[in-house]
Amino acid sequence: MRAVLADLSVPRYLLTAATRRPGLLLSLRDDLPAPALPRAPGWVRLHPELSGICGSDVAVAHAKSSPVLSAFYPARRQIPGHEVVAVTDAGERVVVDPVVSCVHRGFPPCRSCRDGLPYVCERFDQPGAAGCHGPGIGFDAALGGGWGEQLVAHETQLHRVGALSAHRAVLAEPASIALHAALQWRRRGDRAVVIGPGTIGLLVMAALRRLHPDLDITAVGPGSLAAAAGADRTLPAGPRVVETLAELHGGRVVRPRLSRPLLEQGVDVVVDCVGRPSTLDLALHLLRPTGMLVLVGAAGRQRADWSLVWSRQLTVQGTVNSGPEPSLGGRPTMAQAVEWLSDPSYPVDALVTHVFDLADWRAALSTAAAGPRASAVKVTLRPNARREPGAG
Ligand SMILES: [Zn+2]
Structure with a gap:
């Protein structure tokens, strides 16, 4: 063959x-x-x-x-x-x-x-x-x-x-990966950021939108499909993300003398679908204390400053593959993904x-x-x- x-x-x-x-x-x-x-x-x-x-x-x-x-x-x-x-x-x-x-x-x-x-x-x-x-x-x-x-x-x-x-x-397979990642966050708050609007990122946004119709979702990264997938807005990756989110939601920008600005009163969950040092660093700077960073996709060796993980008591949750979902009563992720994909309104x-x-x-x-x-x-x-x- x-x-x-x-x-x-x-x-x-x-x-x-x-x-x-x-x-x-x-x-x-x-x-x-x-x-x-x-x-x-x-x-x-x-x-x-x-x-x-x-x-x-x-x-x-x-x-x-x-x-x-x-x-x-x-x-x-x-x-x-x-x-x-x-x-x-x-x-x-x-x-x-x-x-x-x-x-x-x-x-x-x-x-x-x-x-x-x-x-x-x-x-x-x-x-x-x-x-x-x-x-x-x-x-x-x-x-x-x-x-x-x-x-x-x-x-x-x-x-x-x-x-x-x-x-x-x-x-169906990437949609399952994305749903499995989205389900790792047990909702505590109203604001999410998804970094990397590629296939997985867009499908994470679509899954978050289905799971939490009123969640505020910000996409960070290039591309024009995030709004259709369910994001409320798309911001270009770069140094302005912290300031823009502070302006949008009334958060406070804290400016360390030797590091990039960070967001006080930050977002509740960040899903990083890129896994580079720059995106991990941005994610940690956006999360409120006790927020969750969900990592999707291949990670690899990274140099990142993890100080905010303990100083703000963040949770870093890795995800891989998909399968029976406890939060779906044990239903396989892919069964749910196929059901959504069969619905023409799933974007x-x-x-x-x-x-x-x-x-x-x-x-x-x-x-x-x-x-x-x-x-x-x-x-x-x-x-x-x-x-x-x-x-x-
Ligand atoms: Zn086994």
Whole structure:
């Protein structure tokens, strides 16, 4: 079958800046065997219609990775693509929760899985019956991935989408990530800031808006889609954010002699969807005492001044993946996301900005990496375009 394959036999973090160039590890292959179904009940074969390019995929293409996380991404070969809308052999259209946890690997449940938190399973490094090294689909070529013509998944990972358009269905995974992040904040206050209006940031805003119709939401960063997604306003990232929020809400600007201004009477929650030193620093300067910083997406090694975390008793909440949500009565995040995506008033139609055939994967990756400079939000690949002569 045809797929984009990442050769990870050299650990990414060992590559030097000189050898680290976009696409170095990736190649389009026509000679790959279709992934085998694991020898355990419940595994099915999928044929992707549309697959998203995630920031973590762009990081693979640029050979970026974290030394510590390399323990949990041990696969030597990867077919990227964990944001997938696909058709089963039985002809059903589905989206896929990529997490492969104890139940799929044939292990007795670890503590996380037993507690109903499979998205932080303690056996991501142990392949088990699934034969999958890593946290799930799209991270080990053994199961295939969304950037190939076929992949395999367990039926418990699938959510049926019926006739939902592929442009909306392909957002089910990032919408689940975003909802899972938004649910980490138990509402204490009326003001939120979301930094980074890319796919995840926009979907965080849309989730916050659905969960809290009267919440005041400020988007920080480039782009023009935040208002449609549910933000009350968009501010450019930069030194003026603190002053602007103070003017809007009557907060007080405190000016340390040796640091950027900070907001007294600040906001209740900041969701950082970028994870750079500058955005972490801004987030900490915006939060009121006892506020919460929610981190979404890949973080990596950062230099940041964390002093405000203890001096203002802030909570820093990391989030990853999605799964059964205690605050939704145990309902899977993706089931809620699919329900929202099936509602035409859920404002995400503008998010898929680009669709490329698999053969054009290099252009797709460079478009995704350029982000706002290419007017790109969600860039997608169509892995089976060759087999769909009628597909538009
Ligand atoms: Zn587990």
